[in-house]
Amino acid sequence: MAKPLPPRPFTLRAAVVLWLVIAVLLLVAAGTFITSAAVQDLDRAGFIGLGALFGALAVLQLLLLLPLRRGRRSARELLSTIGIIAGVPIVVRGTPGLSLIAGAMLVAVLLMWLPQTSDYFQLTQPKAKKRLRLPGSR
Secondary structure: OOOOOOOOOHHHHHHHHHHHHHHHHHHHHHHHHHHHHHHOOOOHHHHHHHHHHHHHHHHHHHHHHHHHHOOOHHHHHHHHHHHHHHHHHHHHHOOHHHHHHHHHHHHHHHHHOOHHHHHHHHHHOOOOOOOOOOOOOO
């Protein structure tokens, strides 16, 4: 029988809620881009591509939320990768509507790596301590 999970720290609960809000906002952005593509004749492929990309990101984030809540390191690492790869360029470029979402992604990444959250992941999926070995020794 599986042992019950320890209580989730506030930082992880906040990150999960933030990722949920981000996913919903990305779905809204995806719908907006796809709707714009249907209305306009120019740049249709670009809007459809952005809508599909944001929709796929939102679905991926939603799929990773349950493993994140259960303390799976892989979910934290994948969401961190998504947040950094998608968030940093948008913030640097300064795209008006998307910068808020990208900034929220970066805050969610930060929340997932704070000490309280890392301690929770150590409890749910203990990581073996690496022993220092000299080269050539066993």
